[in-house]
Amino acid sequence: EADIYQTPRYLVIGTGKKITLECSQTMGHDKMYWYQQDPGMELHLIHYSYGVNSTEKGDLSSESTVSRIRTEHFPLTLESARPSHTSQYLCASSAQTGGGSPLHFGNGTRLTVT
Amino acid sequence: DQQVKQNSPSLSVQEGRISILNCDYTNSMFDYFLWYKKYPAEGPTFLISISSIKDKNEDGRFTVFLNKSAKHLSLHIVPSQPGDSAVYFCAASPLIQGAQKLVFGQGTRLTINP
Numbered sequence: 001e002a003d004i005y006q007t008p009r010y011l012v013i014g015t016g017k018k019i020t021l022e023c024s025q026t027m028g029h030d031k032m033y034w035y036q037q038d039p040g041m042e043l044h045l046i047h048y049s050y051g052v053n054s055t056e057k058g059d060l061s062s063e064s065t066v067s068r069i070r071t072e073h074f075p076l077t078l079e080s081a082r083p084s085h086t087s088q089y090l091c092a093s094s095a096q097t098g099g100g101s102p103l104h105f106g107n108g109t110r111l112t113v114t
Numbered sequence: 115d116q117q118v119k120q121n122s123p124s125l126s127v128q129e130g131r132i133s134i135l136n137c138d139y140t141n142s143m144f145d146y147f148l149w150y151k152k153y154p155a156e157g158p159t160f161l162i163s164i165s166s167i168k169d170k171n172e173d174g175r176f177t178v179f180l181n182k183s184a185k186h187l188s189l190h191i192v193p194s195q196p197g198d199s200a201v202y203f204c205a206a207s208p209l210i211q212g213a214q215k216l217v218f219g220q221g222t223r224l225t226i227n228p
Contacts, residue, residue, distance in 0.1 A: 004157075006157075009155075031212075031213065033213065033214070040123065040220065040221070041220055042116075042118070042203070042217075042218040042219055042220045042221070043158075043203070043218040044218075045214060045216070048213075048214045056214070058214065090157055090158070092157075092213075094213050096212075101213070102148060102160035102163065103150075103158075103160065103213055103216070104160070105150075105157030105158045105159065106157050107155065107156050107157045108155075108156075108157050
């Protein structure tokens, strides 16, 4: 029932490279989110969007950027990857603005920057 | 300042017995609470939620209890099954502010032993 897709699942890349993590959902949700999670730690919100052409930064500062040109697509870009960017990145969507609608998560991208 | 805490990093329970996962929060503005379950190499999946107007919510084998005065909630799984082995995340937010204000705990790894 995975309706939110992230690619790639795993990515190992060298320092200084530009990368884009893809996230697409087929549920027609307006709200989309990017979380970052290190092993054994909580999920931290780094970006969110309420709809097309809407993007906001989350509570955790991130050097990444996002765009929302289409409802179903919410890619995350790192212009110059660094080892400190090594983490798991989780994309999510929800149907409503209010907290009453649970998040639907993708399976994540595990990024390693060497 | 960690607003949502899961003080037990891991928990081991025998199959068929009750699993109790605990979560404490500090922010009195939180009035909506969720539990997510995460298998390795997958994204979190929504399990059960509760709003502050209730002190208990039940869904099959899963029950969440909320003690507002103690700022504590717990997830009970009974009877525990091997497929319940996963990491469980507690999350909380002010309901009206939506998922962008959702704060996650660090997770508890539950292992169900046959």
